[in-house]
Amino acid sequence: MRDRVLRHLTGTTEDSPIEVEADQPAILVVPELDAATAAMLDGKRFAGVAVRAAGATGHGVIVARSRGIPLITGIGDVDVPAGAVVAFDARKGSFEIEPDVERVRATIAEREAEQEQAAIEAELPAVTIDGRTVAVLVNVGTVQDALAVRGADGSGLVRTELLFGERRTAPTVAEQVEAFRAVAAALPGKPITIRTWDVGGDKPLPFMPLDHEDNPFLGERGLRAFRRRPELLRDQLEAVRQIAAEIPVHVMFPMVTTADEVAWALDELGPRPDGLKVGIMIEVPAAALRVATLTADLDFVSIGTNDLTQYVTATDRTNPAVAALADALDPAVLQLVDHVVRNAGVPVGVCGDLASNPQAAVILAALGVHELSAIAPQVPLVKARLREADLRLIDTAAVLAARDGDQVRALL
Numbered sequence: 001m002r003d004r005v006l007r008h009l010t011g012t013t014e015d016s017p018i019e020v021e022a023d024q025p026a027i028l029v030v031p032e033l034d035a036a037t038a039a040m041l042d043g044k045r046f047a048g049v050a051v052r053a054a055g056a057t058g059h060g061v062i063v064a065r066s067r068g069i070p071l072i073t074g075i076g077d078v079d080v081p082a083g084a085v086v087a088f089d090a091r092k093g094s095f096e097i098e099p100d101v102e103r104v105r106a107t108i109a110e111r112e113a114e115q116e117q118a119a120i121e122a123e124l125p126a127v128t129i130d131g132r133t134v135a136v137l138v139n140v141g142t143v144q145d146a147l148a149v150r151g152a153d154g155s156g157l158v159r160t161e162l163l164f165g166e167r168r169t170a171p172t173v174a175e176q177v178e179a180f181r182a183v184a185a186a187l188p189g190k191p192i193t194i195r196t197w198d199v200g201g202d203k204p205l206p207f208m209p210l211d212h213e214d215n216p217f218l219g220e221r222g223l224r225a226f227r228r229r230p231e232l233l234r235d236q237l238e239a240v241r242q243i244a245a246e247i248p249v250h251v252m253f254p255m256v257t258t259a260d261e262v263a264w265a266l267d268e269l270g271p272r273p274d275g276l277k278v279g280i281m282i283e284v285p286a287a288a289l290r291v292a293t294l295t296a297d298l299d300f301v302s303i304g305t306n307d308l309t310q311y312v313t314a315t316d317r318t319n320p321a322v323a324a325l326a327d328a329l330d331p332a333v334l335q336l337v338d339h340v341v342r343n344a345g346v347p348v349g350v351c352g353d354l355a356s357n358p359q360a361a362v363i364l365a366a367l368g369v370h371e372l373s374a375i376a377p378q379v380p381l382v383k384a385r386l387r388e389a390d391l392r393l394i395d396t397a398a399v400l401a402a403r404d405g406d407q408v409r410a411l412l
Helices: 002-010 035-040 059-066 101-120 143-148 173-186 222-227 230-244 259-269 285-289 305-312 320-325 331-343 358-366 376-387 396-400 405-411
Strands: 026-030 046-051 071-073 086-089 094-097 135-140 155-159 192-195 249-253 277-282 300-303 348-350 371-374
Touching: 035 059, 046 086, 059 071, 101 376, 135 143, 135 376, 143 173, 143 376, 155 173, 155 371, 173 192, 173 230, 222 230, 222 259, 230 249, 230 259, 249 259, 249 300, 259 277, 277 285, 285 305, 285 331, 300 331, 305 331, 331 348, 331 396, 331 405, 358 371, 358 376, 358 396, 371 376, 396 405
Parallel strands: 026 046, 046 071, 135 155, 135 371, 155 192, 192 249, 249 277, 277 300, 300 348, 348 371
Antiparallel strands: 086 094
16 A cells, blocks of 8 residues: 555556456456455456566465456566466466467466356255255455345355454444445345454554564464453444344464463453354464364364464465465374364354365365365355265375375375
Protein backbone atom coordinates (compact mmCIF):
# COMPACT_ATOMS: atom_id res chain seq x y z
CA MET A 1 0.00 0.00 0.00
CA ARG A 2 2.85 2.39 0.85
CA ASP A 3 4.45 1.84 -2.57
CA ARG A 4 1.15 2.38 -4.38
CA VAL A 5 0.60 5.70 -2.59
CA LEU A 6 4.15 6.87 -3.39
CA ARG A 7 3.74 5.99 -7.08
CA HIS A 8 0.46 7.89 -7.17
CA LEU A 9 2.01 10.96 -5.56
CA THR A 10 5.01 10.95 -7.88
CA GLY A 11 3.00 10.25 -11.01
CA THR A 12 4.86 7.04 -11.89
CA THR A 13 3.07 4.02 -13.31
CA GLU A 14 5.11 1.08 -12.12
CA ASP A 15 1.94 -0.59 -10.85
CA SER A 16 1.32 -1.75 -14.41
CA PRO A 17 4.42 -3.02 -16.25
CA ILE A 18 2.28 -3.83 -19.32
CA GLU A 19 0.42 -1.17 -21.22
CA VAL A 20 -3.20 -2.22 -21.67
CA GLU A 21 -5.17 -1.56 -24.83
CA ALA A 22 -8.62 -0.21 -24.07
CA ASP A 23 -10.39 -3.05 -25.88
CA GLN A 24 -8.15 -5.94 -24.85
CA PRO A 25 -7.54 -7.39 -21.38
CA ALA A 26 -3.88 -8.03 -20.59
CA ILE A 27 -1.69 -10.19 -18.41
CA LEU A 28 -0.20 -8.18 -15.56
CA VAL A 29 3.43 -9.11 -14.86
CA VAL A 30 4.66 -8.02 -11.42
CA PRO A 31 7.73 -8.76 -9.28
CA GLU A 32 5.51 -9.60 -6.27
CA LEU A 33 1.81 -9.30 -5.44
CA ASP A 34 0.66 -7.76 -2.18
CA ALA A 35 -2.83 -8.24 -0.77
CA ALA A 36 -3.90 -4.61 -1.26
CA THR A 37 -3.06 -4.68 -4.96
CA ALA A 38 -4.71 -8.09 -5.39
CA ALA A 39 -7.91 -6.85 -3.77
CA MET A 40 -8.13 -3.87 -6.16
CA LEU A 41 -7.23 -5.55 -9.46
CA ASP A 42 -9.73 -4.84 -12.21
CA GLY A 43 -10.81 -8.22 -13.55
CA LYS A 44 -12.03 -6.64 -16.79
CA ARG A 45 -8.70 -4.94 -17.43
CA PHE A 46 -6.49 -7.89 -16.57
CA ALA A 47 -7.11 -11.42 -17.80
CA GLY A 48 -4.54 -12.80 -15.38
CA VAL A 49 -1.45 -12.13 -13.30
CA ALA A 50 2.07 -13.53 -13.67
CA VAL A 51 4.25 -13.06 -10.59
CA ARG A 52 8.01 -13.23 -11.00
CA ALA A 53 8.60 -14.29 -7.40
CA ALA A 54 7.90 -17.88 -6.43
CA GLY A 55 5.48 -18.82 -3.66
CA ALA A 56 1.89 -19.98 -4.01
CA THR A 57 0.57 -19.11 -0.54
CA GLY A 58 1.47 -15.46 0.00
CA HIS A 59 -1.47 -13.38 1.14
CA GLY A 60 -1.69 -11.39 -2.11
CA VAL A 61 -1.70 -14.57 -4.19
CA ILE A 62 -4.47 -16.05 -2.04
CA VAL A 63 -6.59 -12.90 -2.36
CA ALA A 64 -6.22 -12.82 -6.15
CA ARG A 65 -7.12 -16.48 -6.54
CA SER A 66 -10.13 -16.12 -4.24
CA ARG A 67 -11.43 -13.47 -6.64
CA GLY A 68 -11.12 -15.89 -9.54
CA ILE A 69 -8.23 -14.09 -11.21
CA PRO A 70 -6.01 -16.57 -13.13
CA LEU A 71 -2.54 -16.42 -11.64
CA ILE A 72 0.86 -18.06 -11.87
CA THR A 73 3.88 -17.49 -9.66
CA GLY A 74 7.59 -18.10 -10.04
CA ILE A 75 8.09 -17.10 -13.68
CA GLY A 76 11.47 -15.56 -12.78
CA ASP A 77 13.32 -12.93 -14.80
CA VAL A 78 11.99 -13.98 -18.19
CA ASP A 79 11.72 -10.99 -20.56
CA VAL A 80 8.08 -10.24 -21.39
CA PRO A 81 7.91 -7.58 -24.13
CA ALA A 82 4.93 -5.22 -24.00
CA GLY A 83 2.30 -6.43 -26.41
CA ALA A 84 3.60 -10.00 -26.61
CA VAL A 85 1.11 -12.86 -26.65
CA VAL A 86 1.59 -15.01 -23.55
CA ALA A 87 -0.07 -18.10 -22.16
CA PHE A 88 0.23 -19.64 -18.75
CA ASP A 89 -1.20 -22.75 -17.22
CA ALA A 90 -1.42 -22.44 -13.44
CA ARG A 91 -2.40 -26.11 -13.18
CA LYS A 92 0.80 -27.28 -14.87
CA GLY A 93 2.98 -24.33 -13.86
CA SER A 94 3.93 -23.41 -17.44
CA PHE A 95 4.50 -19.89 -18.83
CA GLU A 96 5.08 -19.31 -22.56
CA ILE A 97 5.74 -16.26 -24.71
CA GLU A 98 4.31 -16.41 -28.25
CA PRO A 99 2.87 -19.91 -27.76
CA ASP A 100 1.08 -22.12 -30.28
CA VAL A 101 -2.20 -20.23 -30.27
CA GLU A 102 -4.33 -23.09 -31.59
CA ARG A 103 -3.01 -25.47 -28.95
CA VAL A 104 -3.69 -22.91 -26.23
CA ARG A 105 -7.21 -22.30 -27.51
CA ALA A 106 -7.89 -26.03 -27.48
CA THR A 107 -6.74 -26.27 -23.87
CA ILE A 108 -8.88 -23.27 -22.93
CA ALA A 109 -11.92 -24.84 -24.59
CA GLU A 110 -11.32 -28.11 -22.73
CA ARG A 111 -10.97 -26.34 -19.37
CA GLU A 112 -14.05 -24.20 -20.00
CA ALA A 113 -16.11 -27.29 -20.80
CA GLU A 114 -14.85 -28.89 -17.58
CA GLN A 115 -15.81 -25.80 -15.59
CA GLU A 116 -19.23 -25.51 -17.24
CA GLN A 117 -20.09 -29.13 -16.45
CA ALA A 118 -18.89 -28.72 -12.87
CA ALA A 119 -21.02 -25.57 -12.54
CA ILE A 120 -24.11 -27.38 -13.84
CA GLU A 121 -23.67 -30.06 -11.17
CA ALA A 122 -22.39 -27.73 -8.44
CA GLU A 123 -25.43 -28.08 -6.20
CA LEU A 124 -25.09 -31.87 -6.08
CA PRO A 125 -23.41 -33.21 -2.94
CA ALA A 126 -19.81 -34.39 -3.15
CA VAL A 127 -20.38 -38.11 -2.67
CA THR A 128 -17.46 -40.29 -3.68
CA ILE A 129 -17.92 -43.54 -5.62
CA ASP A 130 -17.37 -45.50 -2.40
CA GLY A 131 -20.11 -43.54 -0.63
CA ARG A 132 -18.21 -40.94 1.41
CA THR A 133 -19.90 -37.54 1.59
CA VAL A 134 -17.42 -34.69 1.90
CA ALA A 135 -18.69 -31.20 2.69
CA VAL A 136 -17.19 -28.62 0.35
CA LEU A 137 -17.41 -25.07 1.65
CA VAL A 138 -16.09 -21.69 0.55
CA ASN A 139 -13.43 -19.37 1.94
CA VAL A 140 -14.87 -15.87 2.24
CA GLY A 141 -12.90 -12.63 2.40
CA THR A 142 -15.67 -10.37 1.10
CA VAL A 143 -19.43 -10.64 0.84
CA GLN A 144 -18.93 -10.90 -2.93
CA ASP A 145 -17.05 -14.17 -2.43
CA ALA A 146 -20.16 -15.65 -0.82
CA LEU A 147 -22.47 -14.21 -3.48
CA ALA A 148 -20.32 -15.50 -6.35
CA VAL A 149 -19.86 -19.11 -5.26
CA ARG A 150 -21.91 -21.95 -6.67
CA GLY A 151 -22.57 -25.16 -4.80
CA ALA A 152 -20.88 -24.39 -1.49
CA ASP A 153 -22.20 -26.22 1.57
CA GLY A 154 -21.52 -23.12 3.65
CA SER A 155 -18.41 -21.14 4.52
CA GLY A 156 -15.56 -22.95 6.19
CA LEU A 157 -13.61 -19.74 6.67
CA VAL A 158 -14.77 -16.13 6.98
CA ARG A 159 -11.60 -14.06 7.00
CA THR A 160 -12.65 -11.21 9.26
CA GLU A 161 -9.36 -9.36 8.76
CA LEU A 162 -10.29 -9.04 5.07
CA LEU A 163 -13.90 -8.07 5.70
CA PHE A 164 -12.66 -5.04 7.65
CA GLY A 165 -9.08 -4.83 6.42
CA GLU A 166 -9.37 -1.35 4.87
CA ARG A 167 -10.68 0.30 8.03
CA ARG A 168 -8.49 2.63 10.03
CA THR A 169 -10.62 2.16 13.14
CA ALA A 170 -11.97 -1.05 14.62
CA PRO A 171 -15.55 -1.93 13.61
CA THR A 172 -18.20 -1.81 16.27
CA VAL A 173 -20.08 -4.89 17.42
CA ALA A 174 -23.10 -3.75 15.40
CA GLU A 175 -21.01 -3.29 12.25
CA GLN A 176 -19.56 -6.76 12.61
CA VAL A 177 -23.00 -8.28 13.12
CA GLU A 178 -24.18 -6.55 9.95
CA ALA A 179 -21.23 -7.91 7.94
CA PHE A 180 -21.69 -11.45 9.25
CA ARG A 181 -25.40 -11.24 8.47
CA ALA A 182 -24.62 -10.22 4.89
CA VAL A 183 -22.29 -13.22 4.43
CA ALA A 184 -24.91 -15.54 5.87
CA ALA A 185 -27.63 -14.08 3.63
CA ALA A 186 -25.52 -14.97 0.60
CA LEU A 187 -25.41 -18.59 1.84
CA PRO A 188 -28.98 -18.95 3.14
CA GLY A 189 -29.55 -21.68 5.68
CA LYS A 190 -25.94 -22.85 5.53
CA PRO A 191 -23.35 -22.61 8.32
CA ILE A 192 -20.61 -20.02 8.28
CA THR A 193 -17.34 -20.37 10.17
CA ILE A 194 -16.05 -17.06 11.47
CA ARG A 195 -12.33 -16.96 12.14
CA THR A 196 -11.44 -14.39 14.77
CA TRP A 197 -9.00 -11.64 13.86
CA ASP A 198 -5.93 -13.17 12.21
CA VAL A 199 -3.25 -10.51 12.30
CA GLY A 200 0.53 -10.57 11.94
CA GLY A 201 3.02 -11.94 9.45
CA ASP A 202 1.79 -10.79 6.02
CA LYS A 203 -1.68 -9.89 7.34
CA PRO A 204 -1.72 -6.42 8.89
CA LEU A 205 -4.75 -4.78 10.48
CA PRO A 206 -4.57 -0.98 10.19
CA PHE A 207 -6.50 -0.47 13.42
CA MET A 208 -4.21 -2.80 15.35
CA PRO A 209 -0.57 -1.87 14.66
CA LEU A 210 1.91 -4.39 16.01
CA ASP A 211 5.40 -3.77 17.32
CA HIS A 212 8.26 -4.41 14.92
CA GLU A 213 9.51 -7.99 15.14
CA ASP A 214 12.60 -9.46 13.51
CA ASN A 215 10.63 -12.54 12.53
CA PRO A 216 6.90 -11.69 12.57
CA PHE A 217 5.82 -15.12 11.31
CA LEU A 218 7.16 -16.53 14.57
CA GLY A 219 5.89 -13.66 16.68
CA GLU A 220 2.58 -12.31 17.96
CA ARG A 221 0.29 -13.69 15.27
CA GLY A 222 -3.37 -14.63 15.38
CA LEU A 223 -4.72 -15.34 18.84
CA ARG A 224 -1.36 -14.55 20.43
CA ALA A 225 -1.65 -10.87 19.49
CA PHE A 226 -4.94 -10.41 21.34
CA ARG A 227 -3.81 -11.45 24.76
CA ARG A 228 -2.47 -7.89 25.00
CA ARG A 229 -5.48 -6.36 23.24
CA PRO A 230 -8.38 -8.53 24.43
CA GLU A 231 -10.99 -5.78 24.00
CA LEU A 232 -10.90 -6.16 20.21
CA LEU A 233 -11.42 -9.90 20.47
CA ARG A 234 -14.21 -9.48 23.02
CA ASP A 235 -16.14 -7.17 20.70
CA GLN A 236 -15.81 -9.67 17.89
CA LEU A 237 -16.94 -12.55 20.07
CA GLU A 238 -19.94 -10.50 21.21
CA ALA A 239 -20.86 -10.04 17.54
CA VAL A 240 -20.49 -13.80 17.01
CA ARG A 241 -22.78 -14.54 19.96
CA GLN A 242 -25.41 -12.13 18.66
CA ILE A 243 -25.41 -13.50 15.11
CA ALA A 244 -25.45 -17.07 16.44
CA ALA A 245 -28.98 -16.40 17.69
CA GLU A 246 -30.08 -15.93 14.07
CA ILE A 247 -28.04 -18.31 11.90
CA PRO A 248 -25.91 -21.46 12.16
CA VAL A 249 -22.47 -20.19 13.13
CA HIS A 250 -19.12 -21.70 13.98
CA VAL A 251 -16.25 -19.68 15.42
CA MET A 252 -12.58 -20.63 15.36
CA PHE A 253 -9.42 -19.19 16.80
CA PRO A 254 -6.24 -18.94 14.68
CA MET A 255 -2.61 -19.63 15.52
CA VAL A 256 -3.23 -21.78 18.59
CA THR A 257 -0.30 -23.64 20.10
CA THR A 258 -1.18 -24.67 23.68
CA ALA A 259 -4.08 -25.87 25.79
CA ASP A 260 -3.69 -22.72 27.90
CA GLU A 261 -4.44 -20.61 24.81
CA VAL A 262 -7.57 -22.66 24.11
CA ALA A 263 -8.75 -22.20 27.70
CA TRP A 264 -8.13 -18.44 27.55
CA ALA A 265 -10.03 -18.12 24.26
CA LEU A 266 -12.99 -20.07 25.64
CA ASP A 267 -13.04 -17.87 28.75
CA GLU A 268 -13.16 -14.79 26.52
CA LEU A 269 -16.01 -16.33 24.54
CA GLY A 270 -18.05 -16.97 27.67
CA PRO A 271 -21.37 -18.86 27.64
CA ARG A 272 -22.07 -20.37 24.24
CA PRO A 273 -25.44 -19.76 22.64
CA ASP A 274 -27.27 -22.89 21.56
CA GLY A 275 -25.93 -24.13 18.27
CA LEU A 276 -22.67 -22.18 18.31
CA LYS A 277 -19.81 -24.55 17.50
CA VAL A 278 -16.29 -23.66 18.54
CA GLY A 279 -12.99 -24.77 17.05
CA ILE A 280 -9.37 -23.85 16.47
CA MET A 281 -7.02 -23.62 13.53
CA ILE A 282 -4.27 -26.22 13.36
CA GLU A 283 -1.39 -24.29 11.81
CA VAL A 284 1.44 -24.91 14.26
CA PRO A 285 3.21 -28.29 14.22
CA ALA A 286 3.08 -28.44 18.03
CA ALA A 287 -0.69 -28.10 17.92
CA ALA A 288 -0.96 -30.82 15.29
CA LEU A 289 1.20 -33.22 17.30
CA ARG A 290 -0.71 -32.70 20.55
CA VAL A 291 -4.14 -32.10 19.08
CA ALA A 292 -5.75 -34.61 21.44
CA THR A 293 -4.86 -32.37 24.40
CA LEU A 294 -6.45 -29.30 22.79
CA THR A 295 -9.90 -30.51 21.77
CA ALA A 296 -11.57 -31.54 25.04
CA ASP A 297 -13.94 -28.55 24.95
CA LEU A 298 -14.04 -28.03 21.18
CA ASP A 299 -16.45 -29.09 18.45
CA PHE A 300 -14.04 -29.17 15.50
CA VAL A 301 -10.61 -28.25 14.20
CA SER A 302 -9.62 -26.80 10.83
CA ILE A 303 -6.17 -27.30 9.36
CA GLY A 304 -4.60 -24.23 7.76
CA THR A 305 -2.22 -25.89 5.33
CA ASN A 306 -0.57 -22.64 4.21
CA ASP A 307 0.94 -21.85 7.58
CA LEU A 308 1.34 -25.47 8.60
CA THR A 309 3.45 -26.02 5.49
CA GLN A 310 5.47 -22.88 6.22
CA TYR A 311 6.32 -24.04 9.71
CA VAL A 312 6.90 -27.72 8.90
CA THR A 313 9.31 -26.88 6.08
CA ALA A 314 10.87 -23.82 7.78
CA THR A 315 10.14 -21.64 4.76
CA ASP A 316 8.91 -18.06 4.94
CA ARG A 317 6.04 -18.14 2.47
CA THR A 318 6.80 -14.57 1.37
CA ASN A 319 10.43 -15.38 0.51
CA PRO A 320 10.76 -16.48 -3.12
CA ALA A 321 14.24 -17.90 -2.52
CA VAL A 322 12.80 -20.80 -0.51
CA ALA A 323 9.32 -20.98 -2.01
CA ALA A 324 9.99 -24.27 -3.80
CA LEU A 325 10.40 -25.96 -0.40
CA ALA A 326 6.98 -24.76 0.78
CA ASP A 327 5.08 -27.63 -0.82
CA ALA A 328 1.78 -28.44 0.89
CA LEU A 329 1.91 -31.92 -0.65
CA ASP A 330 5.19 -32.63 1.10
CA PRO A 331 4.66 -35.98 2.86
CA ALA A 332 5.75 -34.41 6.16
CA VAL A 333 2.77 -32.05 5.95
CA LEU A 334 0.40 -34.86 4.97
CA GLN A 335 1.69 -36.99 7.85
CA LEU A 336 0.62 -34.25 10.25
CA VAL A 337 -2.79 -34.03 8.56
CA ASP A 338 -3.12 -37.79 9.03
CA HIS A 339 -2.07 -37.49 12.69
CA VAL A 340 -4.67 -34.79 13.34
CA VAL A 341 -7.46 -36.80 11.71
CA ARG A 342 -6.58 -39.89 13.74
CA ASN A 343 -6.20 -38.12 17.09
CA ALA A 344 -8.40 -35.02 17.17
CA GLY A 345 -11.53 -36.78 18.41
CA VAL A 346 -13.65 -34.13 16.63
CA PRO A 347 -14.46 -33.45 12.96
CA VAL A 348 -11.47 -32.17 10.98
CA GLY A 349 -11.62 -29.68 8.13
CA VAL A 350 -9.01 -28.16 5.86
CA CYS A 351 -9.33 -24.50 4.87
CA GLY A 352 -5.85 -23.85 3.49
CA ASP A 353 -4.97 -23.47 -0.16
CA LEU A 354 -4.54 -27.23 -0.53
CA ALA A 355 -8.31 -27.71 -0.22
CA SER A 356 -8.79 -25.70 -3.44
CA ASN A 357 -6.73 -28.20 -5.44
CA PRO A 358 -9.15 -30.84 -6.83
CA GLN A 359 -6.49 -33.56 -6.96
CA ALA A 360 -5.23 -32.80 -3.46
CA ALA A 361 -8.83 -32.78 -2.23
CA VAL A 362 -9.06 -36.46 -3.05
CA ILE A 363 -5.96 -37.23 -0.95
CA LEU A 364 -7.30 -35.19 1.96
CA ALA A 365 -10.63 -37.01 1.80
CA ALA A 366 -8.83 -40.36 1.65
CA LEU A 367 -6.92 -39.40 4.79
CA GLY A 368 -10.27 -38.90 6.53
CA VAL A 369 -10.74 -35.13 6.42
CA HIS A 370 -14.45 -34.42 6.93
CA GLU A 371 -14.81 -31.10 5.10
CA LEU A 372 -12.86 -28.92 2.70
CA SER A 373 -13.13 -25.15 2.36
CA ALA A 374 -11.97 -23.85 -1.02
CA ILE A 375 -11.83 -20.54 -2.85
CA ALA A 376 -15.11 -19.74 -4.59
CA PRO A 377 -14.07 -20.48 -8.22
CA GLN A 378 -12.79 -23.94 -7.25
CA VAL A 379 -15.78 -25.21 -5.26
CA PRO A 380 -17.62 -26.80 -8.23
CA LEU A 381 -14.38 -28.36 -9.55
CA VAL A 382 -13.46 -29.82 -6.14
CA LYS A 383 -16.93 -31.32 -5.79
CA ALA A 384 -16.81 -32.75 -9.31
CA ARG A 385 -13.43 -34.39 -8.70
CA LEU A 386 -14.59 -35.93 -5.42
CA ARG A 387 -17.66 -37.40 -7.14
CA GLU A 388 -15.32 -39.13 -9.61
CA ALA A 389 -13.08 -40.57 -6.88
CA ASP A 390 -13.09 -43.99 -5.27
CA LEU A 391 -11.23 -43.39 -2.02
CA ARG A 392 -10.65 -47.11 -1.58
CA LEU A 393 -8.21 -46.93 -4.48
CA ILE A 394 -6.03 -44.24 -2.90
CA ASP A 395 -2.89 -45.79 -1.44
CA THR A 396 -2.58 -43.47 1.54
CA ALA A 397 0.32 -45.47 2.97
CA ALA A 398 2.32 -44.84 -0.21
CA VAL A 399 1.38 -41.16 -0.13
CA LEU A 400 2.56 -40.76 3.45
CA ALA A 401 5.78 -42.66 2.74
CA ALA A 402 6.58 -40.76 -0.47
CA ARG A 403 9.97 -39.16 -0.99
CA ASP A 404 8.63 -35.65 -1.66
CA GLY A 405 5.69 -33.68 -2.99
CA ASP A 406 6.53 -34.51 -6.59
CA GLN A 407 6.28 -38.21 -5.86
CA VAL A 408 2.91 -37.61 -4.18
CA ARG A 409 1.71 -35.86 -7.34
CA ALA A 410 2.95 -38.80 -9.42
CA LEU A 411 0.90 -41.16 -7.27
CA LEU A 412 -2.22 -39.19 -8.15
